[in-house]
Amino acid sequence: MSRHGTRKGILMFMILLICFAAIVFIGTEVFQIENITVVGSAAQDSDVIINLSGISYGDNILKINRQQVKERIEGSPPFAKVQGITIRLPDEVIIAVKARKPAAAVPYLSSYVVVDSGGFIMDIIRQTDHPLLPLVEGIHINKLSKGSLLDKAMNDDYKRKILIRILQALEERGMGSMIQTICLDDPDDITLITKDEIQVILGQAVELDRKLGWLQSEAYTTVLENGGKGTLDVSVPGKAVFLPLPSDEPEDPENGEEQQEEDNRDNEDVVTG
Secondary structure (H helix, E strand, O other): OOHHHHHHHHHHHHHHHHHHHHHHHHOOHHHEOOEEEEEOOOHHHHHHHHHHHOOOOOOEHHHOOHHHHHHHHHOOOOOOEEEEEEEEOOOEEEEEEEOOOOOEEEEEOOEEEEEOOOOEEEEEEEOOOOOOOOEEEOOOOOOOOOOOEHHHOOOOHHHHHHHHHHHHHHHHOOOHHHEEEEEOOOOOOEEEEEOOOOEEEEEOOOOHHHHHHHHHOHHHHHHHHOOOOEEEEOOOOOOOEEEEOOOOOOOOOOOHHHHHHHHHHHHHOOOOO
């Protein structure tokens, strides 16, 4: 055998020896999991999260399949959202989770489908158990199951995207508790009804931050303090017009219509920006 062939054989033997040693080393107790830590807003359910993860103490830390762990946790109650899985050698796994928050309820047969702001189906409850959440009107849901997304339950992808855009905007501003109904019969002419019984015309789902901002403005607070009931049109970004409901007080038939038009013009300036 030539000197070149001998060197090649020795090199192959050394590589095989190193691989064998690595396999033996990986299988030793050095990489057995001793600590599993759950952090985040859903950490109060840490025992449940660990159980759902499928990770056990004593498992080999290098054999963890992070995608499988994520799917197990997110697919079962309490449906926590996995933000990250960190492996800290030699023996610790850190699971970062975020609790999902109910954002709206969608009528479905004789039930309500409770979804978060990302369109994740968290629960299905009876309509008699009325949730204190915005009710969504104007969308049709097909066959569904808890722990899945609305995109599997809706044929109308455009309406689904619009709904999620609205729910996320409401969540970002902390306004979900202000809204009673979200009307999506026409997704390009959206209407909200607040719990103060104000009809809010959003129009298209663009510049929602500016449009929804009117509901947290001093001008809107003034309308409520004055006992206002009516329609707030914010369909044009940067401008809001409040149209009050007609007064129930008796009017002079000769000048009632003229007076009502004058009152409406005066009240339009209340919230105009």
